[in-house]
Amino acid sequence: MIVDFSTLILFVSLFISSANAKATLSISPKTLNRSGDSIIIQWSNVDSPSDLDWLGIYSPPESPHDHFIGYKFLNVSPTWKSGSGTISLPLTNLRSNYTFRIFRWTQSEINPKHKDHDQNPLPGTKHLLAESEQASFGSGVGMPEQIHLAFDDKVNRMQVTFVAGDGEERFVRYGEAKETLGNSAAARGIRYEREHMCNSPANSTIGWRDPGWIFHTVMKNLNGGVRYYYQVGSDSKGWSEIHSFIARDVYSEETIAFMFGDMGCATPYTTFIRTQDESISTVKWILRDIEALGDKPALVSHIGDISYARGYSWVWDEFFAQIQPIASRVPYHVCIGNHEYNFPTQPWKPDWATYGNDGGGECGVPYSLKFNMPGNSSEPTGTKAPPTRNLYYSYDMGSVHFLYISTETNFLKGGSQHEFIKRDLESVNRKKTPFVVVQGHRPMYTTSNEVRDAMIRQKMVEHLEPLFVENNVTLALWGHVHRYERFCPISNNTCGRQWRGSPVHLVIGMGGQDWQPIWQPRPNHPGLPIFPQPEQSMYRTGEFGYTRLVANREKLTVSFVGNHDGEVHDTVEMLASGEVISGRKDDSHDIVKTVASSATLVGKPESDVSWYVKGAGLMVMGLL
Numbered sequence: 001m002i003v004d005f006s007t008l009i010l011f012v013s014l015f016i017s018s019a020n021a022k023a024t025l026s027i028s029p030k031t032l033n034r035s036g037d038s039i040i041i042q043w044s045n046v047d048s049p050s051d052l053d054w055l056g057i058y059s060p061p062e063s064p065h066d067h068f069i070g071y072k073f074l075n076v077s078p079t080w081k082s083g084s085g086t087i088s089l090p091l092t093n094l095r096s097n098y099t100f101r102i103f104r105w106t107q108s109e110i111n112p113k114h115k116d117h118d119q120n121p122l123p124g125t126k127h128l129l130a131e132s133e134q135a136s137f138g139s140g141v142g143m144p145e146q147i148h149l150a151f152d153d154k155v156n157r158m159q160v161t162f163v164a165g166d167g168e169e170r171f172v173r174y175g176e177a178k179e180t181l182g183n184s185a186a187a188r189g190i191r192y193e194r195e196h197m198c199n200s201p202a203n204s205t206i207g208w209r210d211p212g213w214i215f216h217t218v219m220k221n222l223n224g225g226v227r228y229y230y231q232v233g234s235d236s237k238g239w240s241e242i243h244s245f246i247a248r249d250v251y252s253e254e255t256i257a258f259m260f261g262d263m264g265c266a267t268p269y270t271t272f273i274r275t276q277d278e279s280i281s282t283v284k285w286i287l288r289d290i291e292a293l294g295d296k297p298a299l300v301s302h303i304g305d306i307s308y309a310r311g312y313s314w315v316w317d318e319f320f321a322q323i324q325p326i327a328s329r330v331p332y333h334v335c336i337g338n339h340e341y342n343f344p345t346q347p348w349k350p351d352w353a354t355y356g357n358d359g360g361g362e363c364g365v366p367y368s369l370k371f372n373m374p375g376n377s378s379e380p381t382g383t384k385a386p387p388t389r390n391l392y393y394s395y396d397m398g399s400v401h402f403l404y405i406s407t408e409t410n411f412l413k414g415g416s417q418h419e420f421i422k423r424d425l426e427s428v429n430r431k432k433t434p435f436v437v438v439q440g441h442r443p444m445y446t447t448s449n450e451v452r453d454a455m456i457r458q459k460m461v462e463h464l465e466p467l468f469v470e471n472n473v474t475l476a477l478w479g480h481v482h483r484y485e486r487f488c489p490i491s492n493n494t495c496g497r498q499w500r501g502s503p504v505h506l507v508i509g510m511g512g513q514d515w516q517p518i519w520q521p522r523p524n525h526p527g528l529p530i531f532p533q534p535e536q537s538m539y540r541t542g543e544f545g546y547t548r549l550v551a552n553r554e555k556l557t558v559s560f561v562g563n564h565d566g567e568v569h570d571t572v573e574m575l576a577s578g579e580v581i582s583g584r585k586d587d588s589h590d591i592v593k594t595v596a597s598s599a600t601l602v603g604k605p606e607s608d609v610s611w612y613v614k615g616a617g618l619m620v621m622g623l624l
Helices: 007-018 278-291 314-327 365-370 416-426 451-463 465-470 593-599 613-624
Strands: 023-029 039-042 054-058 069-075 085-092 099-104 127-131 145-151 158-164 170-175 181-188 213-219 227-232 243-246 255-262 297-302 334-335 393-397 398-406 435-440 475-478 482-491 504-510 525-529 537-541 543-551 557-562 568-575 578-585 611-613
Touching: 007 525, 023 099, 023 127, 145 314, 145 334, 158 170, 158 227, 170 213, 213 227, 255 278, 255 398, 255 416, 278 314, 278 543, 278 557, 297 398, 297 475, 314 365, 334 398, 398 416, 416 465, 451 465, 465 482, 482 568, 482 578, 504 568, 537 557, 537 568
Parallel strands: 255 297, 297 334, 398 435, 435 475, 475 504
Antiparallel strands: 023 039, 039 085, 054 069, 054 099, 099 127, 145 158, 158 213, 170 181, 170 227, 181 213, 227 243, 255 543, 393 398, 482 504, 482 537, 543 557, 557 568, 568 578
């Protein structure tokens, strides 16, 4: 046999070249248009691939290896065992470029003490295999992002807040026609710094990222019930897309609200803290309902534990990107929770309270600056941080007076918040707003096994409940417990024989966070819940979702919508007199029907409305 040595040499050289080939990592496109656009990450030549090989996501690009914002294991790609693969990843504009790195991580290098919040070992960065080029956003750092609305103290105004990468002047322009945004207002830019954070991880190099500039402005002289179009930005830095909302109508008797707590956000990667995949469904179904309303005004209430960033600042960016489709259309109102605020040196920390370090060192700063609620409540932090804002406030919409309170700062008699609550409830015009809804984070009532907060609940019953009962509060909504639970009309831990003066309490912390202890346990079986459930608990479930409130002057209906099917699983109906006329399961998911029966009462044909009318029709039958 004749050996062709030139062919043999070529084969050997190709084999050696292949064996010595370095792993490569590429991205496409290198420039994205806007937040939410996806990038394709492709790798090849990963030798002896392992299911512990992982992709690190970095922003800014110069971040140290262990300062990733998130990671994904390469084995999510179907072809990873070949040493090549692709991952598609949607990216949020963090006002800084991205880069990506592949690492080899071995079993022997797993450090059981180096864990994330879910107790999973964080991947090691000892063996870098490849690094990509940088990815950027074509809009740059100047394009406004994270747009969200809120009511103003004046009913003919609407606030808008957004974020940009620099502090140059920005504006909102708005009008009743999409083609003619003839009104304009300048936006005020503010920001916070790393030194304002109270402790780690918020003030550490791992948790801190530049938050950009936060802009607030107000659209004025709005006509109630009219759709307005608006966009934010500037000629020099670029303008956002045109969004729209329905202005609050002081003469309307109708109220529509979507309410939940503890939602958080989802991220397309694993990070240092637990994120909330169920939040995707919560936003999806609420957006469905808002779109079904057409030109009906509505609002959102998110009662504490907002983003669950807990000191990892980019999670706030992910949260606002996720809620923008709803928060740019309807006012997005919030109250403070333990995961926005609690820090070891917080000013009010009585011995009986269990306030810890749940805020991850943020001490309320991102919450206070990224939102701008009505009123002027604030409390000093006792640190370099600016005062904590958006603590307690109220507003009217239609036939409902909404009051937001803080369970994380002083709510006892003699304090400024208690005085505000007292004055506010005593001043409600029940002819104009026959229903009063109070909202706060930690619940006054729950049958979950929340032993740690028992004293806080006791103090709330002692100091706040008398105000609720004396002023005939209709409904009290709470989060913190990551479930849905509806109570009877209750006061002093007892179901009221006389319905008037005993508010219905709902726990609505089922927006997305999935960590939760069991229900109240049996004394002889601490790992199992009491059965049957306590008599004051009328309905409870571990299902994720949100609540819908629909009211007119005669009746208020609250429905619990489950995320797994988008349908109603529990309903409670209350008359303006205070009487609870039903608490039932409703098999309708259609918000238009729920609203339609309300519209019938005020002379509107059912064909003109959607889900929201159904409850009022039932009420009319009950009154005949």
